[in-house]
Amino acid sequence: MSLFVQKYGGTSVGSIERIEAVADKVAGFRGQGHDMVVVLSAMSGETNRLIALASQIQERPDPRELDVLISTGEQVTIALLTMALKKRGYDACSYTGGQIKILTDNAHTKARIQRIDIARMRDDLNGGRVVVVAGFQGVDEHGDITTLGRGGSDTTGVALAAALNANECQIYTDVDGVYTTDPRVVDSARRLERITFEEMLEMASLGSKVLQIRAVEFAGKYKVPLRILSTFEEGDGTLITLDEEDDNMEQPSVSGIAFNRDEAKLTIRGVPDKPGIATRILAPIGNKGIDVDVIVQNVSAADGTTDFTFTVHRNELEGARKLLEAVSTELDARGVVVDDRIAKVSIVGVGMRSHTRVASRMFEALSADNINIQMITTSEIKISVIIDERYLELAVRALHSAFELSEPRAAG
């Protein structure tokens, strides 16, 4: 028998009927003899409803009070699920973040978990009770209610699994796992049975948003096996695990194709190519809190100047452009060019480490479809290219096919 921590998101507990369905699911596992800890989000829409109430009073609601307010959402669902479990004859007990207790720092609305007191949960589990915990929330050392930020319930689930040394942390959501790429773009996109934490981080941060990055980092750090499953369909989902070396040999080089069209590109042309130039260009951007993603500096032209290009989130384009134009004048550069019709496509896979031909295969595939690569950036387990937005779907399909991602992955 195992100890499972299961987390159900807002859609999974969005109505009484769905809460009843979650109770059936949890009761099924408990009936098989597993020890069960269940972490819940608020009903879908509820957190937004509460924030809207607060916004009617304060444009920027007081963070401490906002946490008092929005933490009620999960308190409602844990009570209702516990009732549903009791109705089915299963003993169960609900806990708020403050009751359990999930100790955090005092950074209201984005608190970090510091410690979890497992004594009462252990007592309950030993007594055969299902433990139902409010996700997304904790308390600071003064007993003030804190919340962990959007998607924080995933983090609560992983943290409880780590603290209790659970066999698996299962994240139930409205998709049935992690896919090789977005099935809306590639029909033959395939659910991955396994993926490593590192790959998942790259996939998630690149746009295949299934669960909170922080939760994945946390799971990786504490080696908590994490599984993504669908609340609404049967299936094994995708297991996110450590990168086992011997598995690795069997794995294909690329696990998935991630992409996004959230970025815009800025180029400052004809800047003098001398030491410290990157800092002089990027410091004003960073100082304004604008995140820079891909950065490329071309080799010097014959006149000793170079072009310097980087991407930012599209929402930040105008702010970044103004800052860059000031820099351009200051450096006596040839001017600034921007382009917000770009897309980023990335291939991700721990197997790349040992397969050096991956990059050239990627470029060949894009070239075969006449897709021009504007920028390239690489990491150990990921290669990203910036292309014209119009070619995004074409590029994703070409790469999905080139790396044979539609074929079932070899058993790990």
Add this chain to the structure above:
Amino acid sequence: MSLFVQKYGGTSVGSIERIEAVADKVAGFRGQGHDMVVVLSAMSGETNRLIALASQIQERPDPRELDVLISTGEQVTIALLTMALKKRGYDACSYTGGQIKILTDNAHTKARIQRIDIARMRDDLNGGRVVVVAGFQGVDEHGDITTLGRGGSDTTGVALAAALNANECQIYTDVDGVYTTDPRVVDSARRLERITFEEMLEMASLGSKVLQIRAVEFAGKYKVPLRILSTFEEGDGTLITLDEEDDNMEQPSVSGIAFNRDEAKLTIRGVPDKPGIATRILAPIGNKGIDVDVIVQNVSAADGTTDFTFTVHRNELEGARKLLEAVSTELDARGVVVDDRIAKVSIVGVGMRSHTRVASRMFEALSADNINIQMITTSEIKISVIIDERYLELAVRALHSAFELSEPRAAG
């Protein structure tokens, strides 16, 4: 400068606009330099909404989990009011019952307050902060959330006022005080400036429901001056205080007329008049948890039998009738007669103690209007009669006039 504990009910915080209005009110007092503790109910309708959710899952929701669920209602309003106070430039801090902490027994959904930890509230008050507390809720010794039962926010207000030794506990509601009788029945009904705790208890339990009986008892026990005021209208409301002997001399004998039509009358006829007969009749009723109100036993008839009459809540009439019919058979009595077309009218006043003619004046007034008295019951500060329901309004008006309640009461 004073320390006030103010309690605002669900109607007073029923919308963002009303919460803003309460913030204005509280800010006004704080601006005058008073130390302020504010106790809030949930938005009107919210507790019922939450109970309805629970009822969809369990016909009788698990009490522990029901408390987890419904305690969220006040948690929402305290956060919102605190934001509204901060927006006005007043420092403030919200607390749940568990945070403050209001320690109760573990009788979920009807818990009793045992102790209140005032350290943090004192710190806040000394620091110039308004303390905003969730009414209706507490925690037991295990940190489990409890609630105090319907209207429990009044009790929270009084308990905090007692613990903090406040100058006054002010209950803001949708009526502007306690009246000599229901103004819907008697046009000239008059707001009382003062009333004693004992009178208030009799008035409240007899149907003039302004605030929770438990809160009044609590205030009387701890000698907390209690004031009923309107949230929506200016005015001094009604102050509920101890019975000061010297005031008493100036007071008229009767303070108010209470009434209800919730009761039904049962009579068992021709029972043998011997010791222990009352117990044999009433024990089966009490054992079923049915509360009996007025009880009258007539003197024996020539045949050594008597008629025994009592009243119960109308909702309990059928249950009580069945039990009584079994008793009737068992005792070989002449049968059971019931009447649910009755009303109870009471005159209430501490002044009755020293004014012996009050009872006869009451009976004279009713008689003058040809109202037949079916049953009479008396206590030190109250005389109640059971009459035909049709004469209820007539009786109330006759008594209100007979005791000159429309005239302003002499200054206390």
